[in-house]
Amino acid sequence: NAGVMQNPRHLVRRRGQEARLRCSPMKGHSHVYWYRQLPEEGLKFMVYLQKENIIDESGMPKERFSAEFPKEGPSILRIQQVVRGDSAAYFCASPPQGARTEAFFGQGTRLTVV
Amino acid sequence: GQQLNQSPQSMFIQEGEDVSMNCTSSSIFNTWLWYKQEPGEGPVLLIALYKAGELTSNGRLTAQFGITRKDSFLNISASIPSDVGIYFCAGREGSQGNLIFGKGTKLSVKP
Numbered sequence: 641n642a643g644v645m646q647n648p649r650h651l652v653r654r655r656g657q658e659a660r661l662r663c664s665p666m667k668g669h670s671h672v673y674w675y676r677q678l679p680e681e682g683l684k685f686m687v688y689l690q691k692e693n694i695i696d697e698s699g700m701p702k703e704r705f706s707a708e709f710p711k712e713g714p715s716i717l718r719i720q721q722v723v724r725g726d727s728a729a730y731f732c733a734s735p736p737q738g739a740r741t742e743a744f745f746g747q748g749t750r751l752t753v754v
Numbered sequence: 755g756q757q758l759n760q761s762p763q764s765m766f767i768q769e770g771e772d773v774s775m776n777c778t779s780s781s782i783f784n785t786w787l788w789y790k791q792e793p794g795e796g797p798v799l800l801i802a803l804y805k806a807g808e809l810t811s812n813g814r815l816t817a818q819f820g821i822t823r824k825d826s827f828l829n830i831s832a833s834i835p836s837d838v839g840i841y842f843c844a845g846r847e848g849s850q851g852n853l854i855f856g857k858g859t860k861l862s863v864k865p
Contacts, residue, residue: 644796673852682758682842682855683797696852731796745789745796 643667644734645714646746653722653753661749663732664714671695672715673733674707677748683731689715722753760843760856767833768864775859776827777843785846786819786826787853792839800841801828833863 643666653659665672670691675683685699689709700707704722709715719726729748736743760777767773777786785804789797801812803819803826810817816829826845830837840860844853 675855680857682760682857683844683853684855685852688852699852743799743802745798747794747796750794 644732644744644746646730646732646749648749649747651749651751653751655723655753656721659719659722659726659751659753661717661719661730661751662714663717663734663746665732665734666736666744669734669736671735672709673735674715674717675731675733675745677729677731679728686717686730719751722751724753727751727753758843758845758854758856760859762859763857764860764862766862766864769834771833773830773833773837773861774827775841775843776825777845777856778825779845779854780824781847782823783845783847784823785853786817787844787846788815788817788826788828789842789844790839791842791858797842830861833861835863835865837861838863 645664647662663672673688674686676686677683687700687707688696691709692711704720706718729750731745731748733745757780758777787802788800790800791797800815801810801817806819806823807821808819814831819826840858842858843856846853
């Protein structure tokens, strides 16, 4: 997983605050996937981004969640007005150029809403 | 929507034993992947399968893409303590698009 950097590793927010999660894909990779993992569950797809473009956001909740991947800088997953149910591990994945799999996942950000 | 059933949910085995776990889907997949996740870490890809009937090995791990394209299994031979973790299957329907993950099989190995 070396090369896909996520920060912070742990994030604690009070209900109603905003959470910003960052993902820097492997060098030269221009696509990222975001997944959410609830406790004792598998990963659930949220959004697929290319630089400056959202390719598929079918897994994103309709409200409070947004994602971007600017031309410069990391991809950001933003959760506004967090609620307890947002507590989860959020992973991003960086597919190698030309590959068909999200082979490389970051270490994740564990969000706890108190 | 698509669903993946992964079983067993957990396994407690003795070091040296072989392990088998499987996933079945409600729809046909073109890709099956197996990942391992350790506490506090992201999933690590173990084996990728792209063709029905494909059987692929990675060291002591062997996985197969079912002929019906609706199932896959993962075998681990001669388990060792460092095999402990949660194993996830994941599948994709088309050539593009997101992965659907199973709920995982938690493996515990007793030395």
